[in-house]
Amino acid sequence: MGHLLDGLNHVAxxxxxxxxxARFYRDVLHLYLRSFDGQMAFxxxxxxxxxxxxxPGQRDSSGQLAHIGFRVExxxxLDYFAHRVAEAGCPNIDGPKSTPGGRTLYFTDPEGIVVEIYC
Structure with missing residues (x-):
């Protein structure tokens, strides 16, 4: 039957x-902020x-998400983003380091969500 899903549309x-x-993902990781209404950022x-x-009333987010992975060319x-996240004071930086699949960098965003950048 082949693939029925065409791709990943979004992560929320x-x-x-x-x-x-919103500032972190826009200013540190340079994601393009398409819209922001104070409640949601796209x-x-x-x-x-x-x-x-x-x-604002959310409980501790541990266990709800393993990590978010972004790919770079x-x-x-990858080294550029390692510098950016260090400048931003992101905790728990692991890497950049070589792995069997390439190079990776792990850090946490302002909410403590683990973010991976890999190439």
Whole structure:
């Protein structure tokens, strides 16, 4: 029957501080912010939509999401983002390091969500 799904359309994440998270993904990771109404932020990233949903009453998010993975073309771009996230004070930076699948960088966003950038 083949593939019935054509691709991933979007990823949506609930966050407590929508302002801080929207700034982080726009300013540090340079995602294109398509729209923001104070409650939801819609970003475009390589044909997939990335959505932040403001939910100030959200409980601890551990266990709800393993990580978000973003792909870059080459090690130079990965190193650029390693520098950007270090400048932004992102905790738990692991890498950049070589793995059997390529090079990876792991860090956490302002809500503690693990983000991976790989090439």
């Amino acid at each position: 994440i609930r966050v407590r501080d929508i302002e801080a998270c 970003f475009e990233c390589g044909g997939t939509e990335f959505v932040l949903i403001g939910d 080459n090690p130079e771009k």
